[in-house]
Amino acid sequence: MNLFSLTRRKTFARGVHPASHKSTAGTPIRRMPFAPRILLPLAQHIGKPAVPIVSVGQEVVRGQPIARADGFLSVPLHAPVDGVVEAIELRPSARGPWTETIVIRTFEASTQEVRWSEPRDMDALSAREILQAIQDTGMVGLGGAAFPSHAKLSVPEDKPIHTLVVNGCECEPYLTCDHRLMLERSADLMRGIGYAMRAVGARQAVIGIEDNKPDAIASLAAMVPEGGQIRVVAVKTKYPQGAEKMLVKAALGLKVPAGGLPADVGAVVNNVGTLAMLGSLLPQGQGMTERVVTVTGPGIKRPGDYWVPLGTPMRTVLDWAGAESVSEREIILGGPMMGQAVASLDVPVTKGVSGILVFDQRKIQEEEARKRYPCIKCGECVKACPMGLNPSMLGMLAGAREYDLMGTDYHLGDCFECGCCTYVCPSNIPLVQQFRVAKAILRERAQAIHEALAAEQAAAQAELAQVMEHLPIDDESHLTGQRFDFGHAEGEGRKLGGSRHKINPHPTDKP
Numbered sequence: 133m134n135l136f137s138l139t140r141r142k143t144f145a146r147g148v149h150p151a152s153h154k155s156t157a158g159t160p161i162r163r164m165p166f167a168p169r170i171l172l173p174l175a176q177h178i179g180k181p182a183v184p185i186v187s188v189g190q191e192v193v194r195g196q197p198i199a200r201a202d203g204f205l206s207v208p209l210h211a212p213v214d215g216v217v218e219a220i221e222l223r224p225s226a227r228g229p230w231t232e233t234i235v236i237r238t239f240e241a242s243t244q245e246v247r248w249s250e251p252r253d254m255d256a257l258s259a260r261e262i263l264q265a266i267q268d269t270g271m272v273g274l275g276g277a278a279f280p281s282h283a284k285l286s287v288p289e290d291k292p293i294h295t296l297v298v299n300g301c302e303c304e305p306y307l308t309c310d311h312r313l314m315l316e317r318s319a320d321l322m323r324g325i326g327y328a329m330r331a332v333g334a335r336q337a338v339i340g341i342e343d344n345k346p347d348a349i350a351s352l353a354a355m356v357p358e359g360g361q362i363r364v365v366a367v368k369t370k371y372p373q374g375a376e377k378m379l380v381k382a383a384l385g386l387k388v389p390a391g392g393l394p395a396d397v398g399a400v401v402n403n404v405g406t407l408a409m410l411g412s413l414l415p416q417g418q419g420m421t422e423r424v425v426t427v428t429g430p431g432i433k434r435p436g437d438y439w440v441p442l443g444t445p446m447r448t449v450l451d452w453a454g455a456e457s458v459s460e461r462e463i464i465l466g467g468p469m470m471g472q473a474v475a476s477l478d479v480p481v482t483k484g485v486s487g488i489l490v491f492d493q494r495k496i497q498e499e500e501a502r503k504r505y506p507c508i509k510c511g512e513c514v515k516a517c518p519m520g521l522n523p524s525m526l527g528m529l530a531g532a533r534e535y536d537l538m539g540t541d542y543h544l545g546d547c548f549e550c551g552c553c554t555y556v557c558p559s560n561i562p563l564v565q566q567f568r569v570a571k572a573i574l575r576e577r578a579q580a581i582h583e584a585l586a587a588e589q590a591a592a593q594a595e596l597a598q599v600m601e602h603l604p605i606d607d608e609s610h611l612t613g614q615r616f617d618f619g620h621a622e623g624e625g626r627k628l629g630g631s632r633h634k635i636n637p638h639p640t641d642k643p
Contacts, residue, residue: 143368144378146518148552150305150371150469152344156428156436157308161316163244163439164452166213170236170443171480172198173225177272178279179205184234190217195248195418198234207270207280209234210419212441214242226465226472226479236443250417254327262331262414269413270420270483275299275310275374275403276466278484281410284400285331291395296334297383298325300341300348300404301367301374304467307487309424310404312437314341314348317408318355324411325362332400337362339404340383344369371469372550376401378518390546405486425481427453431461431490440481446488447477455490462496464489469551505559513553513563519546523553523563530566535573544570 175181182199192198192211199209215236223233257265267282287293298321302310314321325337341349343366353364367373367382377388379401386397394401409420422442428435433454440449450458464471465485481488513523521543529538538544544567553563 142365142382143370143373144381144518146516146520146552147370147372147378148516148555149369150555152369153306153428154308154311154344156306156426157311157345159312159436161309161312161424161437161439164441164444164449166238166242166441167444167448168238169218169445170211170213170215170238170441171223171445172209172212172234172236172443173223173231173480173482174199174209174233175225175231176209176278176442176482176484177207178277179203179207179283181232182206182209184220184232186217186220186234188217188219191215192217192236193247194242194244195246195421197248197419198236201267205280205283207267207272207282208419210248210270210421211236212421212443213238214247215239224476224479226474226482226485246416246418246421248418251415252417254415259331259333262327265414265417266327266331266410269410269418271406271410271413272420272483273403274405274409274423274483274486276470276484276486278482281402281406284402285328287332287395287400292398293332293334293395293400294336294398295384295400296325296329296332296337297376297380297394297399297401298337298339298404298407299374299376299379299401300339300345300352301379302345303342303369303371303374304469304471304487305371306428306489307426307467308428309426309437309486311345311348313405313408313424314345315351317412318351320411321352321404321408322355322357322362322411323415324407324409327410327414328400328402328407329361334400335361338383339364340367340373340379341365342367342369342373371552372518375518375548375550390543420483423481423483423485425449425485426487427490428487429490430492431456431458442483443480445478445480446474449481449488450477450490453488458490460493462491462493464491469555470549502560504561507559507561510558512556512558516552516556518550518552519543519548521547523567526570527553527561527563527566530570535570535577538570539574544574547571 180202183202184199186192186198193214194211196211197208198211201208213236215238217234218237219235221233222230225231263282263286271281272278273281300310300314329337339352349364349366356362356364365383372378376394380386380388380394380399384399388394388397422439424437425440426437427449458477463474465474466487468489507524507527509524517523526538526542526544547567549564549568551564557563
């Protein structure tokens with residue numbers, strides 16, 4: 133394969149170019165030891181939380197299912213260690229609310245061997261059976277969204293899929309876990325791509341990789357099977373190249389409609405980390421018990437990518453990586469552009485955590501303390517927005533609390549909160565934070581309207597049931613289907629107006 137053709141820079145319109153800070157890309161993945169206690173929230177994914185199937189005091193082995201999926205949009209949970217269930221209780225989460233959590237005390241002799249598996253013949257499975265097998269692994273999107281993988285691959289029948297787009301961009305600064313997986317688990321990745329193609333019925337797969345990863349491009353290009361069903365496409369290094377709509381545009385030249393999904397143009401997008409894990413777990417019949425996490429930043433002595441058991445407390449990870457003066461650091465889960473800060477180190481690593489970044493808290497506070505100025509209408513945010521929105525106008529509407537107008541006239545729903553507008557704003561206006569607040573308020577309003585309509589419908593049904601209960605209908609009128617006027621006193625039953633004629637004449641009636 134001609135590597136020159138692979139390095140032609142495909143991309144999307146607009147975007148930004150933040151410094152990459154990917155110093156850990158050249159270091160092989162290392163394995164982190166087990167923590168004394170593992171904390172496993174039942175809600176580690178979008179959808180309904182898993183339901184515990186173990187009890188306090190029960191011993192479990194590494195890989196054993198400990199919680200089942202609660203319906204379609206849910207995934208099971210597996211024990212990352214050998215140990216004993218110490219508690220099932222509410223614990224703090226990275227997002228803030230306390231959530232039901234299974235606490236496992238790790239046995240000191242626990243090994244890295246996965247001791248629970250049910251090997252399967254993947255070649256014998258149908259598309260539907262592959263999707264069920266994916267759900268059984270507990271796999272979710274490892275790019276950060278944590279959407280159940282089987283649900284993402286379950287496309288509607290009226291939207292045929294022709295291409296599986298494999299996301300190897302990893303455009304967020306600092307993060308390198310996907311890069312290392314493409315180098316170290318390329319065989320697993322190719323197997324996972326094949327399984328996903330069969331699940332969605334795709335004829336081809338396109339692996340999109342930013343051109344700042346030439347070693348990953350070369351490695352995967354050398355493994356592409358003959359026949360042209362799978363190909364590698366180099367895309368321009370630019371943020372947010374890894375966003376679904378941006379990658380579909382860059383790799384396939386197709387534009388996903390506003391408010392739509394890649395399936396609307398015949399594509400499904402999956403992260404390289406997700407597919408590499410599926411390529412490893414599915415044939416062995418194992419569940420997800422660990423993931424690769426990038427641990428780096430100015431406050432880390434031993435930065436790198438680590439295999440971290442799910443449920444490992446953040447404090448344990450940082451101690452192992454050599455975090456300095458943690459109390460004076462700012463901890464961010466994910467990348468610096470779209471990640472979230474955590475206030476407590478007692479929260480665990482979950483399925484959606486791709487990175488743990490440690491920054492100097494004082495520098496962060498100095499940056500946040502910078503004076504904010506009114507919008508000068510320079511247009512930098514408009515030039516940066518990958519969705520072609522007008523962040524300046526949206527920001528002014530947010531300041532005026534015109535949230536409904538933001539949604540109806542200025543397409544707030546199309547914003548996926550990449551942070552480009554905030555990054556380039558010379559007035560230091562926290563635009564993306566304003567948009568998040570606006571979206572939350574609109575969701576609350578929509579929920580209130582939905583509940584009010586539901587209550588109104590329930591009241592109307594109750595009133596109708598009460599009327600029907602007291603409705604005087606004799607045997608003859610029941611047989612002839614005559615309609616009565618409900619507006620008269622009980623017992624009158626006068627036939628009126630449009631109800632004068634019989635609806636369903638009795639067979640014995642003559643015209």
